[in-house]
Amino acid sequence: MAAPRLLSGLGCLLEMPAALGLVSRPYSTSHTFAEVLRMPERQLTKLVFPLQELQRHLLPESRPVLHLKTFDPSLEDIARAESFFTATARNRIEYLSSAQHLDHAPDLLRPEVCFIGRSNVGKSSLIKALFSLAPEVEVRVSKKPGHTKKMNFFKVGKYFTLVDMPGYGYRAPEDFVNMVETYLKERKNLMRTFLLVDSVVGIQKADNIAIEMCEEFALPYVMVLTKIDKSSKGHLVKQVLEIQKFVATKTQGCFPQLFPVSAVTYSGIHLLRCFIANITGNLKTNG
Numbered sequence: 001m002a003a004p005r006l007l008s009g010l011g012c013l014l015e016m017p018a019a020l021g022l023v024s025r026p027y028s029t030s031h032t033f034a035e036v037l038r039m040p041e042r043q044l045t046k047l048v049f050p051l052q053e054l055q056r057h058l059l060p061e062s063r064p065v066l067h068l069k070t071f072d073p074s075l076e077d078i079a080r081a082e083s084f085f086t087a088t089a090r091n092r093i094e095y096l097s098s099a100q101h102l103d104h105a106p107d108l109l110r111p112e113v114c115f116i117g118r119s120n121v122g123k124s125s126l127i128k129a130l131f132s133l134a135p136e137v138e139v140r141v142s143k144k145p146g147h148t149k150k151m152n153f154f155k156v157g158k159y160f161t162l163v164d165m166p167g168y169g170y171r172a173p174e175d176f177v178n179m180v181e182t183y184l185k186e187r188k189n190l191m192r193t194f195l196l197v198d199s200v201v202g203i204q205k206a207d208n209i210a211i212e213m214c215e216e217f218a219l220p221y222v223m224v225l226t227k228i229d230k231s232s233k234g235h236l237v238k239q240v241l242e243i244q245k246f247v248a249t250k251t252q253g254c255f256p257q258l259f260p261v262s263a264v265t266y267s268g269i270h271l272l273r274c275f276i277a278n279i280t281g282n283l284k285t286n287g
């Protein structure tokens, strides 16, 4: 659990918020991470470690299935990761460019992570939530049918680039195949692909196309379960177990631990930031 680890590092975190860039940032929710750290343990766990919270609803024999400890950073690690996502004069977080073809993508200067998912899965909302510490960043949304969809590149300081890929689904198979496939296959600095699955409905046919692509290109990828605030705990537990079983039995390249998130309650957002900081090589976690 988080609490024992919290005790060792909490004192200094609360004493040095400025060093961590935790002061006066306008969160979309009212919580700074220093405030999160002061929450009662149960509330903190729900917000920061939603998978751990779900574990409480499982029978003991099902618990190892959740892979809770595969990525298990301390609260200090998570607090440090926040600073990468906090816009300051020295850490510019900004929209870089859009591209329809890989030839027009920015240079391979930084490690890259990309977010893919069906239209309406909650991708823009998730990216906005990840960038809530840089509220001036505009996450562009282009949803009009027939409107050209592009890959949008965001620079996160000198640390990494985050790429918002066009949503796929019935309306956009061509965009997806032409653009996303080439990108996934050829992008040299792509460190990890985040494949978003709507926790309300689970893995859909269209998601399988993306999964097959990641598998075919032997990409390391991670499944992120969106909109977890919309379901009952029972439904969510069922989805998590089903998807984790799928990951364990049908995939090679998918990270065994799922990342449940909500762009409404911010549950899971801090942990996901920490994971991104970690896999882009910017944060060595103790976990």
Ligand code: GDP
Pocket: 117, 118, 119, 120, 121, 122, 123, 124, 125, 126, 167, 226, 227, 228, 229, 230, 261, 262, 263, 264, 265
């Ligand atoms: P995109 O097409 O994948 O970019 O999806 P959007 O981010 O635009 O979200 C699609 C719809 O789902 C919108 O109505 C959002 O308000 C809603 N939505 C997105 N994320 C969440 C979430 O975490 N919780 C809830 N309750 N609704 C969400």
